[in-house]
Amino acid sequence: MRKALPVLLIAACCLTGCSQSKLSAPSASGPGAAVSSDDPVQKKLQELAGATAKSCGLFKSQVRAELDAASQCVMDASKARAPFYVEYELPGMTIALAGNAQGKLYSVQSQAGGAGLVAGDCPAELRVAPSGRVTCYAPGTFPMGAGSGSHSSMPIPPMMGKGTASPHGATGALPPGHPKP
DSSP states (O other), X not given: OTTHHHHHHHHHHHHHHHTSOSSBOSEEOOTTOOXXXXXXXXXXXXXXXXXXXXXXXXXXXXXXHHHHHHHHHHHHHHHTTOOEEEEEEETTEEXXXXXXXXXXXXXXXXXXXXXXXXXXXXXXXXXXXXXSOEEOSOTTOOOTTTTSSTTTTSOOOOOOOTTOBOTXXXXXXXXXXXXXX
C-alpha cells in the first residue's frame, strides 16, 4: 500500500498536466470575457467581431485535427452569420479572421508581439486552405501587408558591373566557373 500511494500521486500529476491543452479550444466568449491585456490581435478581433463573438481558437501549432475543428467552427459560424474569430500564431507573425453578426468578414495580421497590426475587409469568400487554416484570400494572392512589411524600406544593392566592388573583394569579376551575364 505504501508503494502504491506515491505511484498514484505521480500518475495523477501527470494526467492533470496532460489534460491542459496549450491551445485554446473552440469556446464561446461572452460579454466581459477575459482578453489578454498584452495581445493586441485578440483585442482587435473582439472589436471587429463583437463582445458576444465565438472564439474558434488560438492556435500555436499546425496539428491538423485541431485546425480542422477550428475550420469547421469558423465555417459553421459564418454560414449562420454568427460572430466569430480565430487566430493562428505562425513563426514571426499572427494571422486571424473575424466575422460580425451582419456577416461582414475581416482579416487581421501582425508581426510577432502585435507589431505592425493591420486589419481590413476580407477580399474574397472564406475557404479552407491546404494548410488547414481558414483564409479569405484567393489562391495565389498575398495577404494585406505582404511585401510591405519591415523589408520594404530596405535599399536594394546595385548589380555588379565593371568597376563595382564585389563584397568578395574583386571588382566586377565573378568567381571562376560562373557564366558571364
